[in-house]
Amino acid sequence: MTTYRYYTAVSLDGFIAADGDSAHNLAWLLEQPHEPGGPHDYDTFLAGTGALVMGASTYTWLLDHSARTGEPWPYTLPCFVFTHRDLPLAAPQVRLVSGEVATHRAALEEAAGGRDVWVVGGGALAADLAAAGMLDELLLTIAPVTLGSGRPVFPAPCDLQLLEAAPHGVFLTTRYAYRGVRSGDLERNRLADESSTLGESAAP
Numbered sequence: 001m002t003t004y005r006y007y008t009a010v011s012l013d014g015f016i017a018a019d020g021d022s023a024h025n026l027a028w029l030l031e032q033p034h035e036p037g038g039p040h041d042y043d044t045f046l047a048g049t050g051a052l053v054m055g056a057s058t059y060t061w062l063l064d065h066s067a068r069t070g071e072p073w074p075y076t077l078p079c080f081v082f083t084h085r086d087l088p089l090a091a092p093q094v095r096l097v098s099g100e101v102a103t104h105r106a107a108l109e110e111a112a113g114g115r116d117v118w119v120v121g122g123g124a125l126a127a128d129l130a131a132a133g134m135l136d137e138l139l140l141t142i143a144p145v146t147l148g149s150g151r152p153v154f155p156a157p158c159d160l161q162l163l164e165a166a167p168h169g170v171f172l173t174t175r176y177a178y179r180g181v182r183s184g185d186l187e188r189n190r191l192a193d194e195s196s197t198l199g200e201s202a203a204p
């Protein structure tokens with residue numbers, strides 16, 4: 001069975017990118033000293049990955065970064081990009097898709113060929129995948145900064161189970177199992193829906 005893993009760096013206050021100009025919204029991360037190896041070593045993670053899935057903002061950040069630096073598209077793996085736009089293709093293995101995430105599940109898992117799917121981001125896409133039963137783990141590398149605002153790591157209430165946590169250089173690496181939408185919030189939403197329906201039926 002395919003495992004879906006949301007692997008991302010995050011500020012201590014829960015953002016994966018700062019507000020503003022995309023050229024600088026990851027400066028807080030890129031300026032951190034990076035030590036190879038460690039519990040969530042990128043090369044080891046990538047070796048277990050068969051396909052990537054990301055949203056349009058993440059993809060265009062990578063396109064802009066390549067244009068600025070001259071660095072080539074960094075992935076040889078199949079990459080599904082969710083977008084409503086006709087964006088340029090960075091490589092033949094990039095596939096533009098849209099609509100309900102579940103409708104792409106079979107194609108994504110076939111492309112992954114029995115290895116993991118890397119959910120690259122952003123957070124809303126990760127939450128959509130989770131709601132469709134397409135998220136197993138969150139591997140969050142916490143940087144020693146707060147941003148105050150930005151793009152949230154996971155903008156939906158959910159329960160997680162901590163599986164691992166370890167310091168690595170300036171970072172804290174963590175791995176969580178996704179346990180589902182927070183049950184307390186589901187109950188509160190159900191009660192709120194019921195009371196708004198009652199309010200509507202009581203209206204003249």
Ligand SMILES: NC(=O)c1ccc[n+]([C@@H]2O[C@H](COP(=O)([O-])OP(=O)(O)OC[C@H]3O[C@@H](n4cnc5c(N)ncnc54)[C@H](OP(=O)(O)O)[C@@H]3O)[C@@H](O)[C@H]2O)c1
Pocket residue numbers: 007008009010015016017022025026029054055056057058059061062082083084085097098099100101120121122123124125151152
């Ligand atoms: N810290 C890290 O390690 C890390 C990791 C990943 C990303 N990032 C950064 O975080 C930011 C993420 O941006 P973001 O939160 O805006 O998220 P995003 O997921 O990258 O992009 C969101 C966009 O994807 C498209 N999209 C999402 N779901 C769709 C669907 N079902 N059908 C069609 N299109 C869909 C829409 O764009 P359109 O409608 O415009 O096409 C939507 O506005 C970027 O700056 C990225 O570089 C950081």
